[in-house]
Amino acid sequence: MIASGHAKAAPVLVLCRQCVRYVFEGARTCPHCHGDALEISERYRDGGYLVIETMQRIDRLREGSES
Numbered sequence: 001m002i003a004s005g006h007a008k009a010a011p012v013l014v015l016c017r018q019c020v021r022y023v024f025e026g027a028r029t030c031p032h033c034h035g036d037a038l039e040i041s042e043r044y045r046d047g048g049y050l051v052i053e054t055m056q057r058i059d060r061l062r063e064g065s066e067s
Helices: 042-046 049-066
Strands: 013-015 022-024
Antiparallel strands (some): 013 022
16 A cells, blocks of 8 residues: 555656667667667667557557547
8 A cells, every 4th residue: 555645657668769678668779779769760660669669659649539
């Protein structure tokens, strides 16, 4: 039970676009590979992660327009 009565939201994790490991949303430098976590690598693109990310973005936009 939380003493203050206020729940704290879990941090949002996203994939590093270099090493494809989870990092905190908004991280610029990956703590795992020390690369640019936002720059799309061949591994990210060829592994299908970019397609999935794009589909999720479209779904979020559609959900927002239905409200």
